[in-house]
Amino acid sequence: MLLYIHIPFCDSKCYYCSFNSFINFHDEIPNYMNALKRQLLWDLKRFNVKKIETVFIGGGTPSCVKPKFYEEIFKTFLPYLEKNAEITAEANPNSASFEWLQDMKTLGVNRISFGVQSFNDKKLKALNRAHTAKEAVKAVENAEKTGIKNISIDIIYDFYLDSKDLLLKDVKTASVLPVNHLSAYELTIERGTLFSQTPNVKKESEEFGYFFRESVEAIGLKQYEVSNYGRYKSRHNLGYWQHKNYLGIGAGAVGFIDSFRYYPHTNIQKYIKEPLFAKTEKLTPNELLTEKIFLGLRSSVGVKKEILTPKMLQNARLLEKEGKLLCKNGTFYNKEYFLSDELALFIMG
Ligand SMILES: C[S@@+](CC[C@H](N)C(=O)[O-])C[C@H]1O[C@@H](n2cnc3c(N)ncnc32)[C@H](O)[C@@H]1O
Ligand code: SF4
Known part of the structure; x- marks a missing residue:
């Protein structure tokens, strides 16, 4: 079981x-953190959780919340943690002070994911x-x-x-920093954001x-998913792509247990x-299969041969012949993550 906290x-x-x-x-942070603990206790019990492999505290901005407010949450999930579990917290450079980082490490955090976006001040300002x-x-x-x-x-x-020069400078800056992972997201224009008024x-x-x-691979961070590169692969991310079960705790979190997805309220109050x-949604066998194919091809996880229908297997074999997929030990691996969606659609016919 994986654990996501929002x-x-x-x-x-x-x-x-x-x-x-x-x-x-x-102002609602103390009440919110109490509510998180209540949901966590409830989900651990109702899903009969035995072990937690990875924890991801994401946001929003986890570094907006003082470490003391996390204490009860950590106490609650600690007894379930596997030895050497990965515990990631997202953080923003303006609020993740040395003290915050140190105190979160003392609580058990062993991986930090910073939202940097760029090392260019003009770009940072334009992104707000x-x-x-x-x-x-x-x-x-x-x-x-x-x-x-x-x-x-x-x-x-x-x-x-952006220009090649700007991006190269960002990668150069990253190369001299102690980072072993980089997520590179293509900007998407999302509905309801300020940029949706200026999509250009x-x-x-x-x-x-x-x-x-x-450029990123040249500094030794290898792509293992469409947007993710690293000398270390995030076990939590890999868990999602392997279709493992996860608890989704918090406003706007999503949980996934067997063939169900569940959604707590998004509104904080x-x-x-x-x-x-939590609202629940049951996924059909067809939806589950589609997800496994998309997630598997987007990442180094791959797609197991045995989950494919005969027609899908035939299509996958065609892609293998064309050199687009590699089949090893009963699993199809994608050789070009940037084409993953097209390849998934081709397999599904
Ligand atoms: C939900 S944010 C949380 C991280 C943290 N709050 C921060 O921004 O520093 C996770 C990452 O999603 C990416 N992201 C969010 N919206 C995006 C968009 N519209 N296009 C591309 N990337 C986006 C950003 O790179 C961001 O760091
Ligand atoms: S990208 Fe900005 S607005 Fe979005 S969660 Fe991170 S800090 Fe908040």
Whole structure:
């Protein structure tokens, strides 16, 4: 079992972001964290959880919340943790101080994922980030000083200010920092965001994706999913792509147990009132199979031969003949993650 915990608070709203995160509810943090504990206790019990392999505290901005508010949550899941479990917290460079990082490490966090987006101040400002490039560098260095070994950064590309030169400089900066993982997201224009009013801030260029990948791989971070590169592969991410079960705790989180998906309230105040409420959705065998094919081809997980129908297997064999897929030990592996969706659609006919 994997565990995802959602922290829906942010210090500022980035112009591209449609995640469930709010800038005006910080007063509710103590109540929210109590509600999280209630839901966690309930989900551990109702799904009869025996072991937790990985924990991911995501957001929003987990570093908006002081470590003392996490204590009860950690106490609650600690007895279920497997030895050497991966515990990741997302963090923003402006709020993840040395003390915050150190205290989170003391609680048990052993991986930090920083939302950096760029090391170019002009671009950061245009995205409405609450930090400078210098602060991002400092935050990564601070994380290393606390002794946290697994550090990741998120970068966004395909923004109108991007150029090969800018992206290369970002990769160069990353190469001298103690990061062993990088997530590179192509900017998407999401409904309801400020950028949806100026969609041409997105640069439509296939070139940057390929260029960026080449540059990131050249510094030793190998692609293992469409948007993820690393010397260390995030076990939590891999767990999602392997279709493992996960608890989804918090406002706007999503959980997945066997063939069900469940959704707690997204509204913070509703969630605080009713943390045990969740809408559920049952996935059909066909939907589950489709997901396994898409997730498997997007990542190094691959697709097991035995889950495919005879027609799908025939299509996969055609792709193998064309050199697009590699079949090893009964699993089809994608050789070009950027084409994963097209290949999945071809297999499904
Ligand atoms: C939900 S955010 C949480 C991280 C943290 N709050 C931060 O921004 O520093 C996770 C990552 O998703 C990416 N992201 C969010 N919205 C995006 C969009 N519209 N296009 C591309 N990437 C996006 C950003 O790179 C961000 O760091
Ligand atoms: S990208 Fe991160 S910091 Fe920015 S609004 Fe979204 S969750 Fe908050």
